[in-house]
Amino acid sequence: MTSSNLLPSSRCPAWVRNTALWGYYFTSLPYRRWIRWRDARERTAPVMILFYHRVSDQHPNAWTMGIREFQFQIDWLRAHCDLVSLEEAQNRLRHGNDRPCCSITFDDGYGDNCQFALPYLIRHRVPCTYFVTTSNIWESVAFSHDVACGQPLRPNTTGEIRALSDAGIEIGVHAMHHIDFRPITDKAQLHREVVASRNQLAGLLGREPRYFAFPFGMQNNLNPEVFSLAKEVGYQGVCSAYGAYNLPGTDPFHLQRIHGDRERCRFLNWMTVDPRRRYVERIWSDQGAGVGDPLRAGALV
Secondary structure (H helix, E strand, O other), rough: OOOOHHOOOOOOHHHHHHHHHHHHHOOOOHHHHHHHHHHHHOOOOOEEEEOOOOOOOOOOOOOOOHHHHHHHHHHHHHHHHHEOOOOHHHHHHHEOOOEEEEEEOOOOOOEHHOOOOOHHHOOOOOOOOEEOOHHHHHHHOOOOHHHHHOOOOEEEEEEHHHHHHHHOOOEEEOOOOOOOOOOOOOOHHHHHHHHHHHHHHHHHHOOOOOEEEEEEEEEOOOHHHHHHHHHHOOEEEEOOOOOOEEEEEEEOEEEOOOOOOHHHHHHHHOOOOOOOHHHOOOOOOEEEEEEOOOOOOOOOO
């Protein structure tokens, strides 16, 4: 039996899965502490990058986190991790990392984030990269996934994005439109989504955004042409979103991210480095398929 079979499948009721995960989390804590000690000694501690979408107590949906839980997560991270920028995360991937660290990112660009989440990060000087889909920001149009759910929510305004940048939030590019990049082969469309959107933000902010994040961002949504184009035009990194740790010595241009889960047991399980998930296949890098990467799906510590 592999480690992936130790917990109930997704077909089980949520309370059964959560109970099993809490049990797994507590019983594996001694092993996790040993791994943390070893990582500190060898400077191989994973670099974690969380991504959120929307923080609000109004109109909850699958990609919204409540204010109280978000505050708990940020406060827990402040107490247990180094909270670092994406630039510092990349430095640790290049040169080694001896302490748990985490970068905070957001995707899409929801206006509600200006009510609590972003002011809270700014007040506590927590580095954050905020990825926005430029067509929704410029045209003040609700995201298509919200419209499909019958709940159109307000995106950020250009004025809010400029104010966030001035307050120290790093603004990143989440494409011009919230699309799946995997099937796109048209170079003009790729240029528009990856480069023209960056130019839009550069004109607004007076500086060129340094990072790009795939919409959707799962393994089957990535496109090697985007990695190549992003590198060519001067992006410093590209973010995916399929839930994986970044290990020192791996490609710092491709930054793998973990979703900020509303279930506290899942959040704590990820942030204390779940041994079952320490190694996740890196299928793309800026050179294309990650065949040469030292990570393989299913490997254990």
